[in-house]
Amino acid sequence: MAPSSVRDGSADKDERGPIVTAVCEVAKPMTVRAAWLLSTAVSLERHDFEDLLSGLWSEEAGHAEAALEILEWPFVEETVDGYRMSESSAHAFRRNFLAEDEFRFRQAHQMLAELERSRDAGDDADRAWFGRGRYAFYLAGYDQEGAAQIFGDNFADPPLLNPTSARMWLSWLAIQQSDLLGEVPRVIEFFHGFRSYVKGAYREARRSFDSVVSAGEPDAYHALATHFAGLLRRGDEPARGQELLRGSVQLSGELELVENEIMARNSLVTALISDRSVSDLGEAAELSRLNLERALLTENPHLIYWCRTTFALGQWAYLTDRHSRVGDEAREAAPELVRELESVVTEAFSTEVETALQAANMGASILRDVGSYSASLELLDRVTSRLPEIEALPPQPLERLTKTTRSLRKHLSKEQLALASEVSARLQAEAERTTSGAGPDRR
Amino acid sequence: MSNPDWFLATDRQAAMAAFEKLLASGGCLALCGMPDAGHHAFVRRLRAEVEGGGRPAISSSSVETSAVVKRSLLDFWKQASAPVPKDVIPRWRIPGTALPLHEVVDGVATALRSSKPDAVLFLELPDRFDRLQKPEMTAIVDLSNQSGCPLVVTSLASVSAWSSLTGCEAVRLTDFTREDITEVMLTQPRVHGRRLEEVTAERDGIMNGKAKIPPEEAYVLLKAWGEHGS
Numbered sequence: 001m002a003p004s005s006v007r008d009g010s011a012d013k014d015e016r017g018p019i020v021t022a023v024c025e026v027a028k029p030m031t032v033r034a035a036w037l038l039s040t041a042v043s044l045e046r047h048d049f050e051d052l053l054s055g056l057w058s059e060e061a062g063h064a065e066a067a068l069e070i071l072e073w074p075f076v077e078e079t080v081d082g083y084r085m086s087e088s089s090a091h092a093f094r095r096n097f098l099a100e101d102e103f104r105f106r107q108a109h110q111m112l113a114e115l116e117r118s119r120d121a122g123d124d125a126d127r128a129w130f131g132r133g134r135y136a137f138y139l140a141g142y143d144q145e146g147a148a149q150i151f152g153d154n155f156a157d158p159p160l161l162n163p164t165s166a167r168m169w170l171s172w173l174a175i176q177q178s179d180l181l182g183e184v185p186r187v188i189e190f191f192h193g194f195r196s197y198v199k200g201a202y203r204e205a206r207r208s209f210d211s212v213v214s215a216g217e218p219d220a221y222h223a224l225a226t227h228f229a230g231l232l233r234r235g236d237e238p239a240r241g242q243e244l245l246r247g248s249v250q251l252s253g254e255l256e257l258v259e260n261e262i263m264a265r266n267s268l269v270t271a272l273i274s275d276r277s278v279s280d281l282g283e284a285a286e287l288s289r290l291n292l293e294r295a296l297l298t299e300n301p302h303l304i305y306w307c308r309t310t311f312a313l314g315q316w317a318y319l320t321d322r323h324s325r326v327g328d329e330a331r332e333a334a335p336e337l338v339r340e341l342e343s344v345v346t347e348a349f350s351t352e353v354e355t356a357l358q359a360a361n362m363g364a365s366i367l368r369d370v371g372s373y374s375a376s377l378e379l380l381d382r383v384t385s386r387l388p389e390i391e392a393l394p395p396q397p398l399e400r401l402t403k404t405t406r407s408l409r410k411h412l413s414k415e416q417l418a419l420a421s422e423v424s425a426r427l428q429a430e431a432e433r434t435t436s437g438a439g440p441d442r443r
Numbered sequence: 444m445s446n447p448d449w450f451l452a453t454d455r456q457a458a459m460a461a462f463e464k465l466l467a468s469g470g471c472l473a474l475c476g477m478p479d480a481g482h483h484a485f486v487r488r489l490r491a492e493v494e495g496g497g498r499p500a501i502s503s504s505s506v507e508t509s510a511v512v513k514r515s516l517l518d519f520w521k522q523a524s525a526p527v528p529k530d531v532i533p534r535w536r537i538p539g540t541a542l543p544l545h546e547v548v549d550g551v552a553t554a555l556r557s558s559k560p561d562a563v564l565f566l567e568l569p570d571r572f573d574r575l576q577k578p579e580m581t582a583i584v585d586l587s588n589q590s591g592c593p594l595v596v597t598s599l600a601s602v603s604a605w606s607s608l609t610g611c612e613a614v615r616l617t618d619f620t621r622e623d624i625t626e627v628m629l630t631q632p633r634v635h636g637r638r639l640e641e642v643t644a645e646r647d648g649i650m651n652g653k654a655k656i657p658p659e660e661a662y663v664l665l666k667a668w669g670e671h672g673s
Binding site for chain 1: 447450451478479481483484487502503504505506507508509510514515518543544545567571572573574576577578579581582651657659660662663664666667668670671
């Protein structure tokens, strides 16, 4: 449902905003209706636009002319996917549509949802995922709970390729329906939290996720938000962070959110390792083993690579008490762990570069810990010489590799030092090449 | 016949000067602004300039998935490629999103050089969902360099983000002032013979007491003002 000021149909000039008011003053009624319809769509092909317009106002005439006229207004964009209205204008027209003709507002969303459902994604899982996102966007117009459910489920199960970017797109869609999904406020709060998290605005992200968690609804949003809220407490409230991560693992298991269950457990492993107050890392080692078993059942290469890496991390942290002592048991385990990590590097390099670089760093660290300094440097050399092949590199693994390279220096010969400097220079160059500098414009 | 898009001619001196320079010497021009900066409307004006000068304009933007840059560049590729006659088997495979970005850039640049070397490219809001990664920004600039075609990209990012890239100039699409609005109103026949006070009063109605107005709002209100009097 909409806010009451919009719902009661009393939208006056001020409530409509200057853009809607201006169009309403000069355009024919059917042209305003065309604007209403276009404001509710992610994008619309011209023929669908006309068909839907005549379907919604079948008793009236002038649909084709109105569809043409509205395209002349400067808020209409032409995209590869069809026509759409710019976000700021669409928001105002959507509110006006709902205020003036709630019945057709909902009908328009139903028709658009049907149109979306009729589009055949074939066997393309990614296409189907984006289709479900658009379907949820339209569903928000007449079934907010249903839309919230699909948005949440889709978020929990993103495409394998560029999941973060896909989730940012989904968040963008959900946030555009803030007015409608306002009845399920946790949903909007969650998506705001995610966008803040990706942009590195961690304080805002934490506030949003905490707000979702505090509602206490045991659903996908809660499972996902507890994971993020736990991750964001690693620095200042580690015990509370671990508690949240355990909650996320448990709820995700109950809800069969397999990916989040595994990712949250993964986060718990790394949280336990980084929390110096945790003296026995047996639990971290055991959780990393369990997680690898679970990941292997999913056949999701992204999760499997990730869990193979964390498994090695968990075992090594346990065996060496966080790299502080290398006993016989650790020395015995090292070759197998390094082999495993090297194979992750080879298999994942072109598709899962972040995981591949984490694995390379872990492998180089193990080799350094057991005193195989030149083998460690060779691994770093091999991996960094391939970095220019990769379009987008995440900054954190580059920083870790730089740190590991630096930690080797005191153990290296003069010749090896030259190679280490070369490795460091490559890492520096790659960090500069890929650092994202696209901050938002400000008024 | 009067220009139906007259309201888009609201003062954009800096952006227009940068665009003229782009047309003359090539490269990449980023037009940066807030979501209501009227990016698309301004591109419409620039496209009209290009097409009026007899050059092809190729635009692309995408909203249906998150792979915006690659998808838009693939769309450039499609638009730049000459249609294959029905009785000829295409020699190359259909490019898709699985291709690495640099190969897409190479492919589009090659297609443009061979079939539309004088085209001007418009890539609209590739960062509307999420900020661009630096390699994506670099790929956009590379496309203008490799193809030799001037490229205009509209963006929500800051001017500094784009102008830090070699070969890219960036201009901010700022809000319009009262003077900007008055100037474009005075170009319209409906104000001829009327007193300046009357025009100013109508201008103040458009500005609604504000010193500046977001471009998209200005374009819409000016268009409505023009139609009101026609």
